[in-house]
Amino acid sequence: MSSRVPLTYGKKVLELFRNPKNLGRIEDANAEAIAGSLACGDMIAIYLKIDESTEKIVDAKFESYGCAANIAAASILTEMVKGKTLQDSWKISWKDVSNELGGLPSVKYHCGVLAVGSLRRAIRAYYTNRAKPDWLSDELTQEEKHALEEEKLMEVLAKKAKRAML
């Protein structure tokens, strides 16, 4: 059991929660992905518009179902990737996201993880019908694994709850 303290978000989190940047969908996105689920209480969708010749992200948007930190993490990540190549975007870690937000409270690290997880899924999605570059690992990265684990765990918990009701 852990203790509870109020979440001392940085003011950047509150600002982005209030006025999120890049909220919404991109209708002609050429890569998109979702991480998390409603059952987790945490879900991020990332939409990317990628210039095929330069492999640069020209536009990025997000939608998020989750707490203030979740919304801020997704929003800041779309800011961070705009204008970057896919290769450079792939290198962004959840810690970078947390740092950009002025440091997430430890119980909210997973919001940064989920945001990066959804971005990396979108980048993978982009390469499913294209030649895969060397820098794109076959093995799932830590953030992608975490997103997957959270989604699977929720399925188990939901089934358990259903069984307990019977």
Add this chain to the structure above:
Amino acid sequence: MTYSDLSRPIDELIKSHGLPEREVYLDHENSGLIFPEVLEIMDNTYRLSGKGHPSITHLMGWISYQALYEATTNIASAINCSPEEIVYTHSGTEANNLAIMGSSGLSSNRKKVLVSRIEHLSVIFPAEKLEKYGFKVIKIPVDEEGFVNLDFLSEHVDKETLIVSVAAINHEIGTIQDIKAIRDIVRDKDEGVLIHTDACDALGRIPLDMKKLDVDLASFSSHKVYGPKGVGALYVKEGVKLEPIIHGQLSTQKLWPGVENVPGIVGFSKAVEIMHRNFRENVLKMTDLRERLISSILNNIEHTLLNGPFGDKRAPDNVNISFLYCEGEALTVELSMKGIYVSSGSACTSRVLEPSHVLLAIGRKHEEAHGSLLMKVSPFHTTSDIEYVLEILPDTVRRIRSLSPIKPLRKVI
């Protein structure tokens, strides 16, 4: 205490949040506001009658003992029991722990503990702790409104049962249990089973007469009746034996060592007196405010579900509604910026992946529980406060829903 997250200045966050022009505090579940008369009497007690230790033989001790005695007589008369039957603790949590853990050392052949699945964690956790000492803990299921399954209770209670614990009113969804029916079922099976009710949320909301209710143990918490925080009490029926669970210098009472918080207890007693004196008026007022909130939200905001029963079987102060396609912590923070303070049963608020155990026990899906808001009206609120909340809430819900990748099928409000 954990301060690790305070490496970042909290002032900055508070400043960025800003002070809302209008504030409506509806988070009485987590922390109750205090009656001004209570503050005043506590101030006086700190300065005058409550200076001394109530078990010491000198003038200050006698005066303090008298203040304690009067406060206790007052509470005893409000719940119709004798002053000897009241044990003070420093919170409702401690009263519940004393009831569950304090009964466990008594008998060697009663090794079964029955608690409802929707009890406060200060009942569930001590019960689960007893599992380590060889007790079998059975969680009584509840129906979709939170009423305990009486057939299940009847099937499982027997002469091996030590204690049965069911709260008179559930703290999250406001279900008013039929404690007398529970008592009769239990006594019918075996006279020796202890019956405990966590009455922290029931005091001042339903009539509570210990003689008529005839349970063995009942817990109370001062801040739940708008007294000071950090004061609680356990009613222990005459003849019922408990073992102390903490040890030290005993004071005026046998079950809770340490100096009594005399000013706090005097404040608690005053709050009980005010709630008792204005009982009918308060209940009518709170019920009216509750109904305004519930009916307006359910009628005007789509994709909402009331958690807990409708009408007379619901606590007069309790409003708990799931806003589907919304995450509760985001709603809580958004409302905070508008000066409306509520709490949520979402996983985010509890810092675990699982949302409220109460909402899951009544069959709510995870996503329904994540979008829940708990609001408790109080005698302090006015109709205009509630109107303000009703004015702000639809836009707040609309904005949080607009952020989400999953939208309701029909057009959102």
